Amino acid sequence: MQDFRYLILGGGMAADAAARGIREFDSDGSIAIISNDVDEPYTRPALSKKLWTDPSFGQDDNYLSTVADTWAQLHLGTEATSVDAEAKTVTASDGEYSFEKLLFVTGGQPKQIDLAEGQRVVYFRRFDDYRRLLEFAGRNLNVAVIGGGFIGTELAAALVQNTTNTTLLFDDETLCGSVFPPDLADHFHQLYRDQGVTLVPGTKVSGGRAEGQHVELDYGDGTHEFDAVVVGLGIDPSTALAEKAGIAVDDGITVDGSLQTSHPDIYAAGDVAHYPDRILGRQRVEHVDNATQMGTVAGRIMAGSDETYTHTPYFYTNVFDFGYQAVGTLSSDLQTIEDWQKPQTEGAVYYLNDEGRVQGVLLVNLDGGLDTARAILAEDWPHSRSDLVSRLP
Known part of the structure; x- marks a missing residue:
């Protein structure tokens, strides 16, 4: 049996962020990361963006230096096969582990x-x-x-x-x-x-x-x-291990505002976590901003912080000369109000429900504006075109 204060199941960006969050509050508690990947934690968005378009950015630049920066033990090519929530143990392909705090950042599998x-x-x-x-x-x-x-x-x-x-x-x-x-x-x-x-x-x-x-x-x-x-059809969240351990799941692993699951001392973060967003309600978000922000907060909470996760994440893409950032729900089934500085190349699109409440904000080739977009989403009243045009810089 290998004993650790903190055990992290999954080796992606949320795992790296969690280890860093732990170190903000606990400088020497033992951390183990169990990952079925063959690579140490890396920047996932670069796999479909920067590695293809920036000749100065090589494969070695894409690693996150998790072990060097946090002193976590990294177990690659290792599959966790069962979790005993009561005994606080995990069985994996390379042996048994015990933990004081456990974090699921198991992400998902491609559809x-x-x-x-x-x-x-x-x-x-x-x-x-x-x-x-x-x-x-x-x-x-x-x-x-x-x-x-x-x-x-x-x-x-x-x-x-x-x-x-x-x-x-x-x-x-x-x-x-x-x-x-x-x-x-x-x-x-x-x-x-x-x-x-x-x-x-x-x-x-x-x-x-x-x-x-x-x-x-x-x-x-x-x-x-x-x-x-x-x-590239998206992912299905990897919840089987948690569900088999008796932990509540619902389109992901269900967590509260402190990112704790239905079992004490067991948490979830990143793509697999179904969490209560303070603006948007219950969400499961498969984007890097959520993985890093939520992973960091989960690590801090596990190490003793009394905070909650209050960040509403954004998502983005960059292709050719077209880039956007967005917050909330984007769907052509919703009503839209468009505010263009340059039609279809620079401006904002607001997505509203039948009651006129803003559900999502899309920023096309604009710098800044995410905080304003979040503030607009938090305004729980009907909006007209005059309420929204020119709201963003």
Whole structure:
């Protein structure tokens, strides 16, 4: 049995942030991080952004120096198989652990289709997936990207900018049409076409198979052949371990404002945590701002802080010359009020429910404004166009 004051299950950015948060209040308590990844903690957003577009930023630059900075023991390639919440023990593939405080930052697993993962089929999530996909970039090969959300659009932009014949397959009739108002979606769609991405809208891939040096995908009018396929359809939260331990789950591991689960001394943070946002209500957020902010607060609370998690996270993307930041819910099913300085290239979009209350704020190519956006979201009353236009700098 290996004994630790703090045991962290999961090795992503939330784990790194938690270890740093612990060290703010406890300089010498023992920390162990159990990760089934093959890499030490790294910056996940760079896997679909900076590593593809910034020649000065290499793979070694992407690691977070968790062990050097926090003195945590890192157990890579290790699978936690069971948690005994009452006995405060964890069974893993390399042995038994005991803990005083336990943190779940288990993240999630990529959503699957009927297509087996392999050397030419990448379900994109980890650093190792980036390295595998990189083998097919820069060689004028034909690569299909499945999914029109954050990961899919970022990977399509990354590949086409690295001398790769890129095809993007997605459900919407217009790229991001379920998220952006029509004119902005049209602009975004055309941006990808202008950059050389082949767009296949209104398409759901039913499955496929690897055949020798190619991958066949089934969609539309038949079977289509590519040199490689990358799938970016989001994740399913990894809750099985917590649920088996008798810890409450509901679209993630349920936590209170102190990030504590239904069991004392056991916490959750990051992509897997279903938490009470002070503005938006119960949320589970799969973005880096939430992972780092929540991980840090979880670590501090485990080490003795009496704070609660009050941060409302933002999310962002950068593709080609188009970048945005957003807070709250973005959906074309909501009413929108647009406030453009330069149509579809610089400005803000507000998303409102049927009662006129703001549910989300999108900032397109704007610096700053997130705090104002959060303040607007917290205003629990109906808003008109005159209330919102020119509110943001």
